[in-house]
Amino acid sequence: MRNKIVAGNWKMNLDADAAKRLYLDLLNKSIDQSDGKMILIFPPNIYLQDFIERNNGSFEIGAQNFNAKSNGAYTGEVSASQLKSIGCSWVLVGHSERRILFKEDDQVLVNKIKTALKHGLNVIYCCGESLNEREQLQHKSKIQNQLALLKSFSLDEVQFISIAYEPIWAIGTGETASPEQASEMHDFIREELTSLFGLETADNTSILYGGSCSPRNAETLFKCDNIDGGLIGGAALDADSFSSIIEVLS
Ligand code: 13P
Secondary structure, eight states: OOOEEEEETTTTTTOOHHHHHHHHHHHTTOOOOTTEEEEEOOOOOHHHHHHHHHSSSSSSSSSSOOBBSSSSTTTTBBBBHHHHHHTEEEEOOOHHHHHHHHHHHHHHHHHHHHHOOOOOOOEEEEEEOHHHHHTTTTTHHHHHHHHHHGGOOOOOTTTTTEEEEEGGGGTTOOOOOOOOHHHHHHHHHHHHHHHOOOOOHHSSOOEEEEEEEOOTTTTHHTSTTTOOOEEEGGGSSSSHHHHHHHHHHE
């Protein structure tokens, strides 16, 4: 069955005291997870173990980044098996910030997804077009190309992959995709998944929207047929905003 998911990507924000305060505030909110809602938190890696130890079952905790190699001489890196060993259950792969700023190409992303799945981590695979690509009417072909790398995975593996559609022009800009724009892209992603993996798998895959999602626009976006929740950046850094977004997902 398709999960309804709200995920908070904290990116490289918040020093230790502020991060702990936000996490404790969220824990205290007794967030309602009925109706099969899943709430995921992706803090900076240095906070993962502490957050996992403090978790009261309200959240699943994921890592924003890790290295595709299993182990070895990779100074400064963290592996999927290390994440799994501390109780992490999710990872983000393919975020536009990693693709663009850290030059992660398709091969790196395939390798990252492979090791994540091998170690029993669930994956949110992010895709999204730039403003220029949208203006050139290449937004669908861009997403189609980004989804194509999922062909490297079997049906058994794909069941552990969720998709996040994050138009780059909407990330951190305050400019959200309109419900029509988001709906069109989420419908398209579902169609692409259907042609890649068949109707049943496509139907069971959660597709999240990300890009300036806030308490102001979340309810309208989440009402769209193929939007199964959100991947939230800025608005996840405030306990009230994040929990309001969770509340409107039904
Ligand atoms: P914002 O919600 O800040 O636009 O960030 C979205 C995002 O990149 C989540 O991964």
